[in-house]
Amino acid sequence: MKAAVLNAIPGILEIEDIDIGEPGPREVLIRTVAAGLCHSDLHFMEGKYPYPCPAVLGHESAGVVEAVGSMVHYVKPGDHVITCLSAFCGHCSQCTDGHLSRCENKNTELVRQPGEAPRLSRGGEAVHQFLHLSSYAEMMLVHEHAVVKIDKEMPLDRAALIGCGVTTGMGAVFRTAKVAPGETVAVIGCGGIGLSAVQGARIAGANKVIAIDMVASKLDLARSLGATHLVNASETDPIEAVRDLTGGGVNYSFEAVGLKQTAEQAFNMLRSGGQATIIGMIPVGTKVEIHGPELLSEKTLTGSNMGSNQFRTDMPRFVDMYLDGRLKLDEMVSKTIAIEDINAGFEEMKTGTVARSVIAF
Ligand SMILES: [Zn+2]
Ligand SMILES: [Zn+2]
Structure with a gap:
């Protein structure tokens, strides 16, 4: 599948063909429909925050479920979902206290374990998944606790914005x-x-x-x-x-x-x-x-x-606010672009003149 890969920091994104795995028991395979260009991605590209390379960036997205693992009951193929980097384990003290966005196990339990095949790879070499998501790709393979199911009436290119910027x-x-x-x-x-x-x-x-x-x-x-x-x-x-x-x-x-x-x-x-x-x-x-x-x-x-979110509660509420006209998202999308134009999109972001560019897949 086509994905935007960060191979060096600082660096720009390169459009490459990479491999994606099959869903494990608690994983969800999603066909990405839209992904927003968020300033945080740029911070990582510029090296203001560290991240291992190579990595597929992107963390503000929405799509359609293609396949689910054997233990996933929350979503099924065909469901529309928004992804969220605030993936939660559900049983650490922060999660059980209601602070899911502060989950203490997100980087240990919600990723593939040592010895397991990586979710993303390139010629057999692992490609890092960015913030549990890697949205700048035609498909995403994520833990089930990184998605929320939404009303199918919600346009997915608008829903993508809720995945990071709006919720934050x-x-x-x-x-x-x-x-x-x-x-x-x-x-x-x-x-x-x-x-x-x-x-x-x-x-x-x-x-x-x-x-x-x-x-x-x-x-x-x-x-x-x-x-x-x-x-x-x-x-x-x-x-x-x-x-x-x-x-x-x-x-x-x-x-x-x-x-x-x-x-x-x-x-x-x-x-x-x-x-x-x-x-x-x-x-x-x-x-x-x-x-x-x-x-x-x-x-x-x-x-x-990430707005101290409890995203499975918050994001469907924001969807309702959009559908009833209170939350204005159409005005916030400055531009819809193709994944090939992603670097130009980030260049434009640096000028400070655009609110949000969204990649349509
Ligand atoms: Zn963001
Ligand atoms: Zn937790």
């Missing part, structure tokens, strides 16, 4: 921060994840949703998705602007860029008792500094991984 942004609002109606929210960075946080804040009933970015076209998109106020950080100091708009600071800020500077801004635009949630992937080795005495005003700085 909306989950940060609903599950990590738990924004309540009437509260004030600021979102720094209006890419796919930031725009999802903007939509989450709107759906949660926030009174002010302040979108911050340096690209005017992204701010316009944020307004159409629910932002009540826009701040162009290339023209204005975002901390001052947020304080002015809210009479001292927001209840909740969300950082969806992944930089030291914007993480510190997120903390510094809070009112007393406010919470800053860092969603962006701050490069390994980078430290974030806050002014210690600020903690006396009971401000919180926290992170959110």
Whole structure:
């Protein structure tokens, strides 16, 4: 099958023909229908986060079940599924405590064991599966705990976005921060994840949703998705602007860029008792500094991984929100591309002008 392989870091993706195995007892074989280009893939390609090579990248996808292993009862061939990198074991203390996205066994129990044939290979050599998924391929072979079944009415190219960006942004609002109606929210960075946080804040009933970015076209998109106020950080100091708009600071800020500077801004635009949630992937080795005495005003700085999701609950809810018109995904897909155009898609992402490109298989 055709797949986009990362052979060296830093590096670009090469379209190659690779082999995929048969489903083991608890595995699901999926025909990939759509896969989104997420900034996290780019972080790995650029070497900001380590990963073993060769690997098939991609982790935001949706497709149709082709075959299942002997012990899989949850899905059957023909079912439509969204994949999620927050694969869970179901029995570690984090899982049983309801924090499935923090599963402690995901990298030991949900992968093929030593001595077993690899899920992905190339001329007999193992190819690493990226984050339990490897979505930039015509087929995916995953653990059954990495998929959620969805309504067949849901278009799969829109469903793919729910697989990472939407769940990360909306989950940060609903599950990590738990924004309540009437509260004030600021979102720094209006890419796919930031725009999802903007939509989450709107759906949660926030009174002010302040979108911050340096690209005017992204701010316009944020307004159409629910932002009540826009701040162009290339023209204005975002901390001052947020304080002015809210009479001292927001209840909740969300950082969806992944930089030291914007993480510190997120903390510094809070009112007393406010919470800053860092969603962006701050490069390994980078430290974030806050002014210690600020903690006396009971401000919180926290992170959110994949929106603290319980994805088998959350993703079908997001599907319903799309189908009833509250969650806007059509506006977030800037472009549909072929897998051969994947590197051009990432180049375009670097310019900061596109919200989301989606590969159609
Ligand atoms: Zn992602
Ligand atoms: Zn677990």
